[in-house]
Amino acid sequence: EDINNTSHALQLRAGRDQVVLPSLDRIVLKLREMAHLYADVPMLSRTHGQTASPTTVGKEMANVVMRLQAAVERIAAVKIMGKMNGAVGNYNAHLAAWPDFDWEAFSRKVVETHEPEGLGLTFQPYSIQIEPHDYMAELFDAVARANTILIDLARDIWGYVSLGYFKQKLKAGEIGSSTMPHKVNPIDFENAEGNLGLANALLRHLSEKLPVSRWQRDLTDSTVLRNIGVALGYSVLAYTSLQAGLGKLELNEQALAEDLDAAWEVLAEPIQTVMRRYGVQGAYEKLKEVTRGQRVTPEALHGLIRSLDIPQGEKDRLLAMTPANYIGKAAELARRA
Known part of the structure; x- marks a missing residue:
């Protein structure tokens, strides 16, 4: 387990830092660009589905920027942890082999020293046979919160497309609807919403299950851990769809103005x-x-x-x-x- 827990930690750190966070940063950057570009374009608000005090298109994008930026910071702040303390966390075998050696200090050095000399993780001094996985739960909950914000965004953009506030650019040869030639379906936002839902279902199960282990160890975490890549994979697939969808949007200022005037x-x-x-x-x-x-x-x-x-x-x-x-x-x- 001293190998398994550190390998999972290294995989999670790489996945977070090299894939998840850059993908979310690109979405934040695009939304911030839209917030500034459309800062002055007025838009009718709707609360409870009914007309309400006006806002601007840019302000609605800014709302998501600020929420998502905070969620990204929470993901980045999670300390990725590793242990190296033996079968039940007490250095039993270590001390049996060499009782006069400071195994805890050595383990801490291996875990915390930056690569390539060490692993560059945060040292977990207290554990049973397995690292408690509390940091994993924190990380998966943080990713799920970001995903929930993006579900909210995907549904709102879908609605704005339905109202005609946004048009969607078509690529050459791309089909907007399989049966109705006049339509351009908001498939990128629908795909994103679906994949974010799948991701969150897995992420929430991971965060609820992994910190629970009977006594000093059972194997229920082992089978669940195999799905970390699936959960994050669905998330990244959704981020890619959202990025594509946002890139296709064209603002229809006439529709916005007509709605306001009515x-x-x-x-x-x-x-x-x-x-x-x-x-x-x-x-x-x-x-x-x-x-x-x-x-x-x-x-x-x-x-x-x-x-x-x-x-x-x-x-x-x-x-x-x-x-x-x-x-x-x-x-x-x-x-x-």
Whole structure:
């Protein structure tokens, strides 16, 4: 086991540092590029599937950048551990062979010294026959959290494609739909979502199972460990699909603008807020009469604004608002990501 646990650790370190993290870094880089490029492009938000206060396309990409960057840092921060302390973690055979030698110090040196003289891992001083696998659970949970963020992204982009906010570039000879020539299916995001789900199912089982071993050892971890590459492989396959899908997206600013122009009801929020600021009685009820259960027009909102007993400067500010410019600090936040 002193060989097995260190070999698994070296494989995991290489897989994380050379494959998983670079793949995630490329996605973060692409999303950050989109956040900055589309920082000023207004977009209608939807909460509970209904129209809500506008945002910008860039700000929505920035949200994912910040979440994913934090998840990547957690993956990178996991200490990859190794042990070299014998059959039950007490150096029994080591001391039987040479009782006067400091085996613990020697083992620590072999495990922690950087390659090529040593393994360059973090030394695990306390274990049973097997390394406890707590670091593996931490690593797999961290990867699963990143994957969950990317599932969220894949579903959101899928929805934006459905709404027409994004178009997808086709490569020459590529088929958009097997039966309907007019369609370009968002297959990269669907493939990513499916593979991320498979990856997380395995990663979560690995993180729950591996730290559990009966007494000083059983073999249940041995068969499970053989699937580490499968779990990470599904993850990397999904990252590749996402990267490809993001590279095919083209923003449809006309569709975004049309959606915003058909949603003047979202300005009920700032109007109500200003009314409450100046103590206008029945602010909520007045706006409900104008907005609920009917198509809200700019004319109806402007008529209400002009009738309000608030300073003229505030009226002018509200009259200048449109769904497209009511975006708060969205553009600034997008550029900051």
